Amino acid sequence: MNALPYSLKGKRVWVAGHKGMVGSAIVRRLEREDCEVIVSERTQVDLRRQEQVERFVKERRPHLIFLAAAKVGGILANASYPADFLFDNLAIQNNVIDAAYRNETEKLVFLGSSCIYPKLAPQPIKEDALLTGPLEPTNEWYAIAKIAGIKLCQAYRRQYGCDFVSAMPTNLYGPGDNFNLETSHVAAALMVKAVRAKEAGTQTLEVWGSGKPLREFLHVDDCADALVFIAQHYSADEHINVGFGRDLSIAELAQIILDAVGTKASLAFDPSKPDGTPRKLMDSSRLAALGWKPKIGLREGMKQMLAWYLANAAKARA
Numbered sequence: 001m002n003a004l005p006y007s008l009k010g011k012r013v014w015v016a017g018h019k020g021m022v023g024s025a026i027v028r029r030l031e032r033e034d035c036e037v038i039v040s041e042r043t044q045v046d047l048r049r050q051e052q053v054e055r056f057v058k059e060r061r062p063h064l065i066f067l068a069a070a071k072v073g074g075i076l077a078n079a080s081y082p083a084d085f086l087f088d089n090l091a092i093q094n095n096v097i098d099a100a101y102r103n104e105t106e107k108l109v110f111l112g113s114s115c116i117y118p119k120l121a122p123q124p125i126k127e128d129a130l131l132t133g134p135l136e137p138t139n140e141w142y143a144i145a146k147i148a149g150i151k152l153c154q155a156y157r158r159q160y161g162c163d164f165v166s167a168m169p170t171n172l173y174g175p176g177d178n179f180n181l182e183t184s185h186v187a188a189a190l191m192v193k194a195v196r197a198k199e200a201g202t203q204t205l206e207v208w209g210s211g212k213p214l215r216e217f218l219h220v221d222d223c224a225d226a227l228v229f230i231a232q233h234y235s236a237d238e239h240i241n242v243g244f245g246r247d248l249s250i251a252e253l254a255q256i257i258l259d260a261v262g263t264k265a266s267l268a269f270d271p272s273k274p275d276g277t278p279r280k281l282m283d284s285s286r287l288a289a290l291g292w293k294p295k296i297g298l299r300e301g302m303k304q305m306l307a308w309y310l311a312n313a314a315k316a317r318a
């Protein structure tokens with residue numbers, strides 16, 4: 001086990017999943033540290049294949065691994081590809097975690113998300129709500145795999161003394177988000193719709209459901225900052241929540257997005273679409289007590305995400 005704070009100076013750091021929204025944010029954040037970032041290209045290393053992962057870790061010998069590689073997606077994707085969500089995620093994490101142990105990786109930070117928690121967990125959700133009730137059935141494939149990943153880190157910690165920790169971020173938004181209306185989450189979806197409404201001169205913004213559900217949103221660059229902080233300052237059996245600390249209604253979010261886009265459309269709620277769970281807010285007081293807090297407010301963060309979306313619009317809309 002490493003002494004805290006764990007120093008990144010001169011370390012080789014493998015960001016597994018560097019093309020994803022979180023992985024790419026971690027790579028950006030690590031530019032400010034005195035460490036060497038290494039990545040594995042999908043064409044060379046299929047993380048679902050144990051021998052390929054073992055070979056990569058043996059050759060490159062990272063000191064620290066951020067395990068941000070995962071098969072992710074919304075309700076529709078989860079429902080359509082349950083086998084992929086369960087198998088791919090289990091395979092990726094089994095391979096990377098075991099290879100880290102076998103090659104004496106000093107530290108590993110495993111990432112999951114808030115959907116590991118029971119559907120009806122008391123709010124704000126504390127870490128110890130894990131496995132206290134049934135999961136949200138629509139994403140249980142992903143959730144079960146991620147819960148197994150948390151347990152695997154704990155098991156290697158207990159049996160072999162590996163300094164492997166797990167971090168569970170809340171809903172994220174920012175550069176690299178998924179802007180496909182079929183599969184995206186609410187912030188990206190409303191941003192696309194608001195931009196289109198502005199371009200078309202439409203007076204309304206369509207918002208699914210009642211606009212009343214409460215959600216928490218964390219900018220992905222804040223998330224990456226928290227993950228680096230966790231690598232440096234956290235070493236424990238239990239996973240740790242990574243959240244913004246406050247929630248707001250979907251209607252309030254929609255208004256912030258309209259302001260960022262610069263259009264005065266009014267909100268048109270579509271009650272035929274589901275509201276989903278009434279509230280999803282993490283309790284991130286454990287991370288706050290260690291001394292980390294988010295820096296990017298929602299208004300500023302949405303403007304940044306909009307700039308990224310507009311600069312990458314052609315790609316994002318393709």
Ligand code: GDP
Nearest residue numbers: 184185186189190207208209213250274275276
């Ligand atoms: P959730 O946090 O797992 O419920 O996932 P979402 O981010 O997809 O949805 C959050 C809330 O935003 C739900 O109440 C949705 O009904 C609402 N919402 C409003 N408009 C939209 C939209 O255009 N797309 C999505 N995905 N959600 C929307």
